[in-house]
Amino acid sequence: MINDIWNGSIFEMVIGIGPNTVKAGGDCALPFLRDEDAQPVKPVTALEVWDVEPREWSDVLTGAFPGVLHDPAAWAKKCAQYGADLVSLKLAGTHPDLGDASPEQAAAIAKEVAAAVEIPLIVTGCGIEEKDALTLPVVARALSGRNVLIGSATANNYKDIAAACIEYGHNIIANSPLDINLAKQLNILISEMNLPLHRIAMDPLVGSLGYGIEYAYSIMERSRLGALNGDKMLSMPIICFVGQEAWKTKEANSPENMAWGDLKRRAVLWEAITASTLAQAGGSIFVLRHPESLKQFKVHIESMTALNI
Amino acid sequence: MSSYSVSFYPENIIVMIDENDSLLYAINLAGIPVKASCSGRGTCGSCGIIIKQGQVKLAVGAVPDQRYQGKEFLPACRCFPLSNLVVELPTESKLTGQQVLLDNSFGEETETLNIYSKNTLCDMFPFDSPVYRKITIVIPEPSLNDPIDDLSRLNRSIHKATGMEKLRPTMGLLRILPDLLRRGGWKITISLAGIPGSEFTEVDFVEPGCENDRYFGLAVDIGTTTVVAQLVDLESGTVTSAKGAFNKQASFGDDVITRIIYASEHGVIVLQEAILDTINELIEEMLEEISIKPSDIKAAVCAGNTTMTHVLLGLDPSNIRLEPYTPVANKFPAMRAARAGLNIYNQAWVHIAPGTASYMGGDITAGLLVTGMVFADDLSLFIDIGTNGEMVLGNKEWLVSCACSAGPAFEGWGIKHGMRACPGAIERVVISQDGQKVKYDTVGNSPPMGICGSGLIDALSWLYKSGIIDRTGSMIKDPNKQRVRETVSGREFVLAWAGETGNKADIYLSDAEIKNLIRSKAAVYAGIRTMLHMVGLPVEAISRVYIAGGFGRQINIRAAINIGMLPDIPLEKYTYIGNSAVKGARLALLSGQARELFYNIADKITYLELSNGNLFMDEFISALFIPHTELSLFPTVEPEAGL
Numbered sequence: 001m002i003n004d005i006w007n008g009s010i011f012e013m014v015i016g017i018g019p020n021t022v023k024a025g026g027d028c029a030l031p032f033l034r035d036e037d038a039q040p041v042k043p044v045t046a047l048e049v050w051d052v053e054p055r056e057w058s059d060v061l062t063g064a065f066p067g068v069l070h071d072p073a074a075w076a077k078k079c080a081q082y083g084a085d086l087v088s089l090k091l092a093g094t095h096p097d098l099g100d101a102s103p104e105q106a107a108a109i110a111k112e113v114a115a116a117v118e119i120p121l122i123v124t125g126c127g128i129e130e131k132d133a134l135t136l137p138v139v140a141r142a143l144s145g146r147n148v149l150i151g152s153a154t155a156n157n158y159k160d161i162a163a164a165c166i167e168y169g170h171n172i173i174a175n176s177p178l179d180i181n182l183a184k185q186l187n188i189l190i191s192e193m194n195l196p197l198h199r200i201a202m203d204p205l206v207g208s209l210g211y212g213i214e215y216a217y218s219i220m221e222r223s224r225l226g227a228l229n230g231d232k233m234l235s236m237p238i239i240c241f242v243g244q245e246a247w248k249t250k251e252a253n254s255p256e257n258m259a260w261g262d263l264k265r266r267a268v269l270w271e272a273i274t275a276s277t278l279a280q281a282g283g284s285i286f287v288l289r290h291p292e293s294l295k296q297f298k299v300h301i302e303s304m305t306a307l308n309i
Numbered sequence: 310m311s312s313y314s315v316s317f318y319p320e321n322i323i324v325m326i327d328e329n330d331s332l333l334y335a336i337n338l339a340g341i342p343v344k345a346s347c348s349g350r351g352t353c354g355s356c357g358i359i360i361k362q363g364q365v366k367l368a369v370g371a372v373p374d375q376r377y378q379g380k381e382f383l384p385a386c387r388c389f390p391l392s393n394l395v396v397e398l399p400t401e402s403k404l405t406g407q408q409v410l411l412d413n414s415f416g417e418e419t420e421t422l423n424i425y426s427k428n429t430l431c432d433m434f435p436f437d438s439p440v441y442r443k444i445t446i447v448i449p450e451p452s453l454n455d456p457i458d459d460l461s462r463l464n465r466s467i468h469k470a471t472g473m474e475k476l477r478p479t480m481g482l483l484r485i486l487p488d489l490l491r492r493g494g495w496k497i498t499i500s501l502a503g504i505p506g507s508e509f510t511e512v513d514f515v516e517p518g519c520e521n522d523r524y525f526g527l528a529v530d531i532g533t534t535t536v537v538a539q540l541v542d543l544e545s546g547t548v549t550s551a552k553g554a555f556n557k558q559a560s561f562g563d564d565v566i567t568r569i570i571y572a573s574e575h576g577v578i579v580l581q582e583a584i585l586d587t588i589n590e591l592i593e594e595m596l597e598e599i600s601i602k603p604s605d606i607k608a609a610v611c612a613g614n615t616t617m618t619h620v621l622l623g624l625d626p627s628n629i630r631l632e633p634y635t636p637v638a639n640k641f642p643a644m645r646a647a648r649a650g651l652n653i654y655n656q657a658w659v660h661i662a663p664g665t666a667s668y669m670g671g672d673i674t675a676g677l678l679v680t681g682m683v684f685a686d687d688l689s690l691f692i693d694i695g696t697n698g699e700m701v702l703g704n705k706e707w708l709v710s711c712a713c714s715a716g717p718a719f720e721g722w723g724i725k726h727g728m729r730a731c732p733g734a735i736e737r738v739v740i741s742q743d744g745q746k747v748k749y750d751t752v753g754n755s756p757p758m759g760i761c762g763s764g765l766i767d768a769l770s771w772l773y774k775s776g777i778i779d780r781t782g783s784m785i786k787d788p789n790k791q792r793v794r795e796t797v798s799g800r801e802f803v804l805a806w807a808g809e810t811g812n813k814a815d816i817y818l819s820d821a822e823i824k825n826l827i828r829s830k831a832a833v834y835a836g837i838r839t840m841l842h843m844v845g846l847p848v849e850a851i852s853r854v855y856i857a858g859g860f861g862r863q864i865n866i867r868a869a870i871n872i873g874m875l876p877d878i879p880l881e882k883y884t885y886i887g888n889s890a891v892k893g894a895r896l897a898l899l900s901g902q903a904r905e906l907f908y909n910i911a912d913k914i915t916y917l918e919l920s921n922g923n924l925f926m927d928e929f930i931s932a933l934f935i936p937h938t939e940l941s942l943f944p945t946v947e948p949e950a951g952l
Contacts, residue, residue, distance in 0.1 A: 189780060
């Protein structure tokens with residue numbers, strides 16, 4: 001058996017405080033190669049929670065969270081029950097089209113959710129750069145000291161968000177549009193603000209199965225190889241927002257009378273396969289939506305990292 | 310259809326146009342040189358005019374640009390007359406007073422450029438056989454022992470005097486040869502003119518009485534933006550006159566693509582006339598300066614990029630810009646001046662520098678001669694920093710080239726206060742560490758009117774060093790920096806306040822313009838990296854880098870490295886050779902060896918199409934960072950990288 005010897009590794013990011021931290025990254029080899037990495041790292045998982053009730057989620061999804069979708073704290077508790085390592089709170093309500101909630105309102109909900117669960121938190125904005133630049137610093141302050149993972153920062157709005165992460169002690173998600181050079185550039189810009197490298201996670205903007213997964217796979221693989229070859233600016237753990245991508249697809253939503261078979265099974269598989277494929281590419285943090293996909297993904301990861309194959 | 314008169318003030322020219330003719334058409338009719346970057350499409354705003362009297366209607370979508378002491382400029386291409394008009398063309402809209410790089414910039418070297426030889430040009434390209442010369446020879450009279458025909462007799466004597474073998478007489482010579490020989494006592498003065506692209510030399514008679522007249526050659530660099538011409542005394546080899554001017558085609562668009570589109574829609578003749586006008590006016594100016602006649606110019610060498618060459622010859626350039634980018638020809642048939650439309654000796658042969666590909670033309674072929682890299686063992690890189698961004702890598706054994714399409718940003722286009730290197734152009738800039746003070750030098754030391762390419766490179770380097778912009782070129786918000794202003798369309802940095810400028814307006818660089826410059830510099834660097842990668846060589850393998858380009862009298866190589874436009878290799882490896890195309894044309898006029906190379910070297914260049922594959926794009930994105938995403942590529946700029 002010929003093993004590669006690498007001179008670099010993925011940084012290990014710690015999310016959360018006290019006895020309930022989650023570690024992401026830290027890999028010393030390519031994913032799941034038992035013989036090269038004495039302690040293969042398992043990717044960590046998160047289930048997604050929204051600050052407002054999602055209006056357009058399919059029944060398959062909403063069926064998994066009966067009675068809690070209007071209450072972020074309750075919803076988060078349910079996610080913890082389902083076995084997620086983290087809760088990923090999306091502040092969708094701050095989007096101008098979904099209520100345009102103020103940063104203060106968003107921060108209040110974030111605090112509630114953080115208090116409701118023991119597992120650590122990921123907090124993301126609505127995706128509008130200017131709004132997130134206003135919202136996320138306020139949220140960072142409200143969650144001061146909790147060492148959450150806040151995102152996403154882009155090349156256009158990273159300064160305020162990174163400054164807040166430094167001041168209030170959080171990790172940051174750096175988002176780039178499927179381009180390894182732009183990802184590196186953003187990492188350089190953020191690190192030059194003196195945020196330590198191990199507190200940055202990369203979001204390459206993954207696409208789901210059938211909708212651009214190959215692009216993401218290539219970028220993630222190149223990134224992993226770069227890191228293992230010693231490129232510090234590519235050594236950040238990668239976060240994959242699989243849920244939001246997989247559940248957009250028609251394969252996950254179109255009703256059963258098409259020749260595609262059972263909807264629930266199909267939809268869950270779409271998310272689980274996207275996640276497991278990207279785990280093969282080297283993803284470290286997976287944000288999913290359906291607890292069933294979470295379960296299947298975890299079973300898969302267990303078998304890939306088991307001691308006896 | 311109503312007609313209206315348009316009077317231009319202060320030029321005092323009046324033209325008549327119809328109600329459907331735009332004022333840009335009127336300006337072109339009046340022959341006043343105007344900036345028209347987008348060639349009348351109404352998108353660039355460079356053809357701004359002031360209506361002093363009369364009414365016009367604006368085409369839909371035109372927006373007046375308020376920028377000069379409160380007066381409204383209107384885009385001429387979008388104005389149509391509603392009455393007789395008096396129109397003023399402000400200075401900013403005119404193509405005037407170009408300081409054109411005439412030839413003489415060598416950076417540190419003061420004498421003629423030569424690297425491998427000890428002293429002068431002549432070592433590399435001996436001045437032994439100019440493209441036209443006169444000789445007087447004495448021919449042995451025919452006898453019964455030597456009864457060969459007059460022509461063979463003449464050729465034999467020419468061969469004895471010069472070693473030339475492939476000789477072709479003109480019919481004119483044959484018609485008077487017997488008479489000329491016998492009446493002249495078997496002593497005759499003939500001219501020997503190299504036929505373009507051929508090994509043959511044309512032999513012609515010299516009018517009796519004109520044997521001692523001086524004879525000249527014309528060297529022309531036909532640039533997209535500026536045209537430079539030189540008159541070279543073919544006997545002594547010296548440049549007796551040099552003149553430059555803007556290319557009048559600029560009224561139809563600032564770049565080759567726009568002009569090709571114009572030619573596709575309106576035919577190539579108008580553009581051809583514009584360039585011929587430009588060249589012939591330069592010839593006229595030079596003739597006047599040294600008091601000679603057009604017929605004293607006995608040969609011409611023209612070097613231009615592929616599109617310029619096509620237009621000069623009236624060839625259809627349309628397919629140059631369409632994949633797979635095919636010119637009509639890369640080598641052109643021999644042509645006489647009369648046919649070509651040049652106002653010199655009408656039988657003069659016109660040599661056209663051959664090109665290699667659509668975006669690699671004769672100007673680069675000519676420039677290559679000047680670098681001497683085709684004789685060298687070690688590897689050189691020749692870069693023409695201009696709109697097309699052509700570069701050639703190689704040595705005496707192989708040559709590869711590519712064009713990285715840097716865009717005209719470093720020539721000042723697309724930058725509001727950008728300008729060509731003429732009087733008033735800021736060409737050097739220093740910004741203080743805190744970003745509050747700016748010192749600059751302008752061309753001609755006149756009050757600044759704008760900033761040219763070399764100034765832009767300096768500015769970019771200092772803006773980053775003083776923390777005004779970050780590595781992506783975005784301006785950093787800082788209320789303490791007086792020179793950084795917020796506007797509705799982004800931030801701007803003021804280089805010179807209105808009180809100190811020549812046009813009483815602030816000279817500034819905007820966020821968007823800086824991003825544009827970064828894209829241009831990224832294209833150049835990415836082109837170099839891609840080409841090196843394609844031949845599998847590291848940048849350290851390059852022994853010398855020759856930089857050509859007319860964006861200034863010099864280029865601050867240190868600044869160019871700081872921003873990541875040029876590779877971080879020792880400064881001694883760089884040489885600025887200014888206008889290499891006209892220098893190369895001159896070499897072709899004077900040296901047979903240079904001419905041979907001139908006609909053959911273009912074939913030996915392998916043109917690499919950068920748009921094939923992903924590599925260039927990848928390198929380009931990587932280079933959109935100051936100095937580069939891979940900080941370790943710039944150790945002298947980023948000594949901390951790689952820690």
